[in-house]
Amino acid sequence: MPPLSPDWSGVLGNPERKDLYFRQVRETDRNIGSFLSFGPEESGAEIPREGSLTGIPVAVKDNIAVSGRPLTCGSRMLENLKAPYTATAVRRLEDEGAVVVGKTNLDEFGMGSSNENSALGTTVNPWDPQRVPGGSSGGSAAAVAAGLVPLALGSDTGGSVRQPANFCGVYGLKPTYGSVSRFGLTAYASSLEVIGSFTRDIDLMEKAFGIMSGQDDNDQSSLAYSPAAADSSRVVMLKVEPGMLEEPVARAYKETGEALKSAGYSVEEVDLPFLDLVVPAYYTIATAEASANLARFNGIRYGYAPDFAENPAELMKKARHEGFGKEVKLRILLGTYVLRSGFQDQYYGKAQKIRTLIRKELSAVFSSSDLLLMPVFPTRAFLKNDPGMDDYKQRLADVFTCLANLSGLPALAVPAGVEKGLPAGVQFMAPAFAENRLFTVARDLSDAFPLQTAPNFMDIGGLL
Amino acid sequence: MKAHEKYEVFIGLEIHIHLKTRSKMFCSCKAHYGDEPNTNVCPVCLGYPGTLPLVNEKAMELGYLVARSLGCKTAERSSFARKNYFYPDMPKNYQISQFEEPVGTDGAVEADFGGGASRKIRIHDVHLEEDAGKMIHAGDVTLLDYNRAGFPLLEIVTEPDLKSGEETEAFLRDFQRLVRYLGVSDGNMDEGSMKCDANISINLPGKGLGTKVELKNMNSPRFVRLALNHEIIRQAEVLDAGGSLVQETRLWNENRDITEIMRRKEAADDYRYFPEPDIPPFFPDEAFLEKVENGMVELPLEKKRRLHSEYGLSREQAEFIHDEAETAHFFEETVKSGASPQQAASWLSSDIRKLLNRENLSLVESPLTAGRFSSLLKLINDGRISGKIAKKVLEKIFKDNLDPETIVENEGWSQISDPVELTSLVEKVMKENPGVVSAVRAGDVRQKGFLMGQVMRYSDGKAAPELTGKILDEKLEEKE
Numbered sequence: 027m028p029p030l031s032p033d034w035s036g037v038l039g040n041p042e043r044k045d046l047y048f049r050q051v052r053e054t055d056r057n058i059g060s061f062l063s064f065g066p067e068e069s070g071a072e073i074p075r076e077g078s079l080t081g082i083p084v085a086v087k088d089n090i091a092v093s094g095r096p097l098t099c100g101s102r103m104l105e106n107l108k109a110p111y112t113a114t115a116v117r118r119l120e121d122e123g124a125v126v127v128g129k130t131n132l133d134e135f136g137m138g139s140s141n142e143n144s145a146l147g148t149t150v151n152p153w154d155p156q157r158v159p160g161g162s163s164g165g166s167a168a169a170v171a172a173g174l175v176p177l178a179l180g181s182d183t184g185g186s187v188r189q190p191a192n193f194c195g196v197y198g199l200k201p202t203y204g205s206v207s208r209f210g211l212t213a214y215a216s217s218l219e220v221i222g223s224f225t226r227d228i229d230l231m232e233k234a235f236g237i238m239s240g241q242d243d244n245d246q247s248s249l250a251y252s253p254a255a256a257d258s259s260r261v262v263m264l265k266v267e268p269g270m271l272e273e274p275v276a277r278a279y280k281e282t283g284e285a286l287k288s289a290g291y292s293v294e295e296v297d298l299p300f301l302d303l304v305v306p307a308y309y310t311i312a313t314a315e316a317s318a319n320l321a322r323f324n325g326i327r328y329g330y331a332p333d334f335a336e337n338p339a340e341l342m343k344k345a346r347h348e349g350f351g352k353e354v355k356l357r358i359l360l361g362t363y364v365l366r367s368g369f370q371d372q373y374y375g376k377a378q379k380i381r382t383l384i385r386k387e388l389s390a391v392f393s394s395s396d397l398l399l400m401p402v403f404p405t406r407a408f409l410k411n412d413p414g415m416d417d418y419k420q421r422l423a424d425v426f427t428c429l430a431n432l433s434g435l436p437a438l439a440v441p442a443g444v445e446k447g448l449p450a451g452v453q454f455m456a457p458a459f460a461e462n463r464l465f466t467v468a469r470d471l472s473d474a475f476p477l478q479t480a481p482n483f484m485d486i487g488g489l490l
Numbered sequence: 491m492k493a494h495e496k497y498e499v500f501i502g503l504e505i506h507i508h509l510k511t512r513s514k515m516f517c518s519c520k521a522h523y524g525d526e527p528n529t530n531v532c533p534v535c536l537g538y539p540g541t542l543p544l545v546n547e548k549a550m551e552l553g554y555l556v557a558r559s560l561g562c563k564t565a566e567r568s569s570f571a572r573k574n575y576f577y578p579d580m581p582k583n584y585q586i587s588q589f590e591e592p593v594g595t596d597g598a599v600e601a602d603f604g605g606g607a608s609r610k611i612r613i614h615d616v617h618l619e620e621d622a623g624k625m626i627h628a629g630d631v632t633l634l635d636y637n638r639a640g641f642p643l644l645e646i647v648t649e650p651d652l653k654s655g656e657e658t659e660a661f662l663r664d665f666q667r668l669v670r671y672l673g674v675s676d677g678n679m680d681e682g683s684m685k686c687d688a689n690i691s692i693n694l695p696g697k698g699l700g701t702k703v704e705l706k707n708m709n710s711p712r713f714v715r716l717a718l719n720h721e722i723i724r725q726a727e728v729l730d731a732g733g734s735l736v737q738e739t740r741l742w743n744e745n746r747d748i749t750e751i752m753r754r755k756e757a758a759d760d761y762r763y764f765p766e767p768d769i770p771p772f773f774p775d776e777a778f779l780e781k782v783e784n785g786m787v788e789l790p791l792e793k794k795r796r797l798h799s800e801y802g803l804s805r806e807q808a809e810f811i812h813d814e815a816e817t818a819h820f821f822e823e824t825v826k827s828g829a830s831p832q833q834a835a836s837w838l839s840s841d842i843r844k845l846l847n848r849e850n851l852s853l854v855e856s857p858l859t860a861g862r863f864s865s866l867l868k869l870i871n872d873g874r875i876s877g878k879i880a881k882k883v884l885e886k887i888f889k890d891n892l893d894p895e896t897i898v899e900n901e902g903w904s905q906i907s908d909p910v911e912l913t914s915l916v917e918k919v920m921k922e923n924p925g926v927v928s929a930v931r932a933g934d935v936r937q938k939g940f941l942m943g944q945v946m947r948y949s950d951g952k953a954a955p956e957l958t959g960k961i962l963d964e965k966l967e968e969k970e
Contacts, residue, residue, distance in 0.1 A: 091540045099539065110533050113540060212539035217767035245542050246769055314764060318572050321583035322537040326634065338578035338625070338632050365574070365762035374764060 035081035064128030080123030103349035113210020130165025160190030173484035185427025187222035188439035193407035195449025203434035207242030215312035258463035278450035285474035310377035317361025502650035514640035516543035527635035535640035537581030549642035557594020592617035612649035655715035701735035801831035823860030
């Protein structure tokens with residue numbers, strides 16, 4: 027088995043090894059499709075900066091800005107856009123010596139859970155090319171799972187980091203809302219989303235999170251980071267109705283509870299009666315915010331523009347009609363609908379009330395426990411164009427992940443074994459700023475569930 | 491019966507002012523007019539994906555200051571909202587504005603309608619927002635300039651408490667003075683740093699508000715008056731003829747002096763407001779409120795009344811002196827250093843005003859300081875120069891930027907008040923004009939002025955007038 031986190035510093039600093047690395051990634055990714063754009067910076071001359079991440083190649087979801095690189099958001103609308111600036115989270119990693127090597131595929135503007143909504147490419151699951159990598163940050167999850175990079179960034183609006191991490195058998199962190207600056211993250215649902223990360227190495231994830239987190243002058247919703255108490259011995263485990271999870275997922279879930287007990291944790295079951303409200307509230311808020319956030323794409327200042335328009339109004343109309351995919355249009359329409367005056371109390375206002383209620387309920391849960399154990403998704407990675415997993419079912423299945431987004435709390439997807447060639451996993455949620463508990467519990471489980479590698483995992487051992 | 495006698499008129503205003511801040515509302519780009527198109531722009535104000543707004547705290551401060559000056563309840567918690575609508579010059583296709591928690595609400599300001607008439611006008615709210623860019627149609631292309639996109643705007647919404655075009659014009663002029671006194675805005679409607687839309691409805695007395703018509707495109711307080719008065723008559727004619735009014739937006743056409751329909755409003759615009767998730771609510775702390783408090787000044791109306799009561803200025807004089815804060819300040823400084831208020835006011839409103847207009851200068855820019863003005867008045871009152879010479883000294887101050895004493899000394903303009911010197915001048919003039927002298931002595935006193943004039947001419951206007959007159963009288967009474 028290849029080392030989880032080999033010393034990368036010698037690879038990108040050495041021109042020959044660097045070339046070899048880039049060639050090998052291109053070769054491997056031909057069958058996976060995790061990158062929408064890949065390659066060294068055009069200036070080419072860069073030698074990794076000295077720092078705690080020197081030489082670590084990073085893949086960045088293509089809805090996060092990296093100056094000079096494309097920022098397509100997986101949309102025809104922004105196919106030709108180059109970012110004029112760099113996101114704070116990325117800049118902080120670069121300042122510590124990490125090197126961005128490419129931009130990864132995603133569901134258009136982060137809307138989807140299979141990567142099938144990307145207008146610009148197809149990504150498959152490295153464990154099984156017939157299956158999806160999950161979404162929306164599927165490209166980043168696949169890149170890490172395939173060994174192309176040790177670290178990748180994604181964004182998590184309703185589970186977009188944790189679900190693909192779960193499908194690809196890697197760690198996926200959704201940090202506390204506000205702990206990592208959103209400056210440079212293309213907004214889909216501003217009050218719900220945060221930049222998260224993928225690794226196969228929990229130490230690297232903790233280090234990267236430490237670097238990225240903290241108040242940012244370019245994001246007024248960002249917060250100074252002050253870690254919560256590290257105590258993590260009391261776990262509550264969500265009671266899941268029989269039949270809600272597919273069998274291998276249910277098994278992994280149960281085994282995780284047992285493994286925790288063996289590792290010295292107390293584990294108790296808990297009922298969350300408000301769980302039914304989570305998905306409707308989430309989609310109401312997410313689409314409402316999306317309808318405003320995506321209004322800026324109108325073909326005028328940048329992005330897709332039609333060849334001809336009679337006037338500015340027609341230009342905007344054509345650009346949006348031709349530039350957006352159908353899931354994006356659907357969510358914009360839904361969001362416009364729920365924000366109509368006279369209907370706000372009924373939809374948007376009610377969703378916000380549910381959100382407040384959920385926050386209260388969760389803080390009650392955490393008053394007597396340190397961690398909440400939950401499934402990530404009812405199934406393992408599903409098939410491409412899976413008729414049993416239509417768009418509606420996919421949205422319902424977000425129930426376990428979007429809880430963390432509605433409450434702003436941190437959550438980590440942790441692999442829990444591989445069943446019939448497909449990874450299964452669980453997630454832990456913690457109170458605000460208690461990411462440290464998540465890293466600890468993941469480490470404590472690594473003996474029970476050693477990380478496994480996907481077929482055709484790219485071994486960089488030869489490069490070192 | 492005239493329209494405004496038969497019908498009750500309700501006029502409310504939406505006033506926008508550009509706040510005088512160095513940078514834009516949500517980014518650090520310069521908030522500056524007149525630069526090359528699209529030079530004061532950045533990814534934030536161009537609405538690039540991933541950018542976030544950062545609130546300009548100075549604009550916040552000025553917003554609270556105006557709210558406070560308009561008697562509003564200032565917000566203990568203030569927040570922004572997104573106002574959604576598509577327009578090509580609006581980079582994000584939503585405007586960051588304030589909706590549920592504006593900086594100020596429920597205000598009232600006393601408006602002075604002249605002739606002692608005044609009334610409280612209620613302020614619905616005062617809120618901050620960002621401006622859009624500018625669209626220029628040139629032939630078959632449309633050009634866009636985003637320099638103005640993100641300029642800090644303050645919108646003041648009044649209740650429909652105004653009753654006529656005249657009242658509204660007076661209110662707007664008061665308001666312009668207010669924002670200039672506070673230093674928060676230039677308040678120029680023709681240059682676009684202030685904009686005013688009006689809504690107006692009329693109804694039979696006691697029937698409450700009528701059907702609201704919105705008026706736009708009025709580029710001066712005068713046009714606001716004309717447009718409103720035109721609209722009152724137009725609406726009255728419709729009602730008188732048994733018709734009914736339609737809720738619509740109309741534009742003032744300043745070339746034809748009429749309002750013209752722009753669009754019908756079948757239903758209210760739906761801006762789908764919701765709280766701006768990128769900006770946390772603002773809670774003013776003590777240091778902030780202190781800054782706001784320090785920005786408070788004596789407001790124009792108080793000042794006008796005090797000028798009248800404290801200095802005994804006439805209403806007209808007070809009106810003129812208080813019009814610009816700097817004039818009022820200048821006036822009070824001059825009086826403080828010993829000048830008589832009446833004298834200072836009349837010089838300010840006549841000769842000095844004329845000179846400023848001619849030189850196209852403001853008082854602050856001009857070489858005339860309150861100290862210089864005060865010593866000029868002192869020279870007159872001490873009898874060292876005549877009023878006529880004082881005017882020449884004033885000109886010289888503007889021309890040479892010198893103190894009045896220096897000018898009088900350099901030019902030798904000190905008044906002649908030596909009786910011996912004056913007597914000899916008077917005698918000289920009488921000798922040269924024996925005919926006139928005889929006529930005066932024979933009773934034609936009107937011709938005495940001619941003799942005075944001649945003395946003035948010989949003395950280059952420096953002969954002290956009173957003393958000269960006395961000596962002339964004495965000499966004329968002496969028999970030959």
